Amino acid sequence: MNADKFVPQHSALFEFRPYQRRFAKPLITHYGVWDTREGIILRLVDEAGKIGWGEIAPISWFGSETLEQALDFCRQLPNQITSEMILAIPDCLPACQFGFESAIARVRSWEGVENNFTCSGLLSAGEVALQQWKTLWEKGYRTFKWKIGVDAIAKELAIFDTLIHSLPPSAKLRLDANGGLSYAEAKLWLETCDNIQGELPIEIEFLEQPLAVAELAKMLELSRFYRTAIALDESVATLPQIISCYQQGWRGIFVIKPAIVGSPSKLHQFCQQHEIDAVFSSVFETEIGKQAALNLAVKLSRKHRAVGFGVDHFFAQAEVTNPENLWNNL
Numbered sequence: 657m658n659a660d661k662f663v664p665q666h667s668a669l670f671e672f673r674p675y676q677r678r679f680a681k682p683l684i685t686h687y688g689v690w691d692t693r694e695g696i697i698l699r700l701v702d703e704a705g706k707i708g709w710g711e712i713a714p715i716s717w718f719g720s721e722t723l724e725q726a727l728d729f730c731r732q733l734p735n736q737i738t739s740e741m742i743l744a745i746p747d748c749l750p751a752c753q754f755g756f757e758s759a760i761a762r763v764r765s766w767e768g769v770e771n772n773f774t775c776s777g778l779l780s781a782g783e784v785a786l787q788q789w790k791t792l793w794e795k796g797y798r799t800f801k802w803k804i805g806v807d808a809i810a811k812e813l814a815i816f817d818t819l820i821h822s823l824p825p826s827a828k829l830r831l832d833a834n835g836g837l838s839y840a841e842a843k844l845w846l847e848t849c850d851n852i853q854g855e856l857p858i859e860i861e862f863l864e865q866p867l868a869v870a871e872l873a874k875m876l877e878l879s880r881f882y883r884t885a886i887a888l889d890e891s892v893a894t895l896p897q898i899i900s901c902y903q904q905g906w907r908g909i910f911v912i913k914p915a916i917v918g919s920p921s922k923l924h925q926f927c928q929q930h931e932i933d934a935v936f937s938s939v940f941e942t943e944i945g946k947q948a949a950l951n952l953a954v955k956l957s958r959k960h961r962a963v964g965f966g967v968d969h970f971f972a973q974a975e976v977t978n979p980e981n982l983w984n985n986l
């Protein structure tokens with residue numbers, strides 16, 4: 657006899673609503689300009705009337721499904737869904753896996769995480785960063801991430817020089833190229849960072865995704881040559897990619913964007929088997945996705961690195977933090 661048959665399944669009524677949130681300052685990266693965050697809020701209600709909130713916040717240019725694919729998936733689901741259906745969501749829909757799995761896991765409780773994480777504040781590409789860090793510093797940020805790989809390298813190196821000489825000594829700086837550097841440019845950045853480490857008190861924590869996803873071998877090579885650490889981001893956007901890079905020998909930093917990584921329980925499993933150096937990072941999700949992402953970070957982060965959730969200043973309106981209100985506004 658199959659005992660599983662007698663284990664009651666979680667089942668819940670399911671509704672979804674798409675949302676759009678405009679950035680006050682568009683995010684400019686190597687890929688171009690991003691000005692509106694679009695996603696889907698999920699609302700599950702179990703037999704006891706308890707609500708579980710979830711969010712699907714894809715970034716297709718990062719390797720997740722598109723918003724349209726996520727919407728199609730939601731539309732074809734029945735309005736009564738089970739945990740079995742959720743665990744069967746295919747790997748080609750990683751943002752859906754995350755949204756549904758975290759929603760059903762939280763049917764029983766909506767608890768905000770006690771947020772005692774140190775947070776990294778995101779700086780826009782270009783000269784704007786030279787003013788922007790000051791406002792963030794006043795808000796308490798001490799770690800910053802600056803977008804590079806957008807302008808000509810000579811111009812960015814000149815701004816970088818001004819930036820590192822104006823940041824207070826206790827600041828930490830991350831650089832994020834979004835895969836936009838050539839091999840020669842990546843070497844120049846790493847050499848420049850290595851040289852600073854002895855000369856200036858400020859710490860260059862890492863260079864994030866210097867090269868394109870296809871260039872893992874080159875990034876492995878660079879990580880052995882320079883003192884400045886390298887973090888993979890686009891290369892490890894989803895769990896199968898994390899596993900593949902790990903198997904190919906990556907032992908540097910892994911940037912994990914929970915909202916697009918896929919199944920939280922499978923990520924949890926992987927992280928228990930392998931002690932990876934992880935940095936948790938936002939995808940400009942709403943408070944619902946953010947809580948689910950930070951819940952995961954609380955369990956999996958080794959706490960020595962700031963989480964990359966200091967992005968609120970990119971939005972025009974203050975975030976609606978109560979899920980019920982957020983839902984009712986859609």
Ligand SMILES: O=C(O)CCC(=O)c1ccccc1C(=O)O
Pocket residue numbers: 715776777778801832834889936937938939940963964965966967
């Ligand atoms: O990680 C952070 O500190 C902020 C988040 C961030 O940079 C980001 C946000 C959305 C999409 C891509 C990226 C990125 O890391 O490239």
Ligand SMILES: [Mg+2]
Pocket residue numbers: 832834864865889890911
């Ligand atoms: Mg990045």
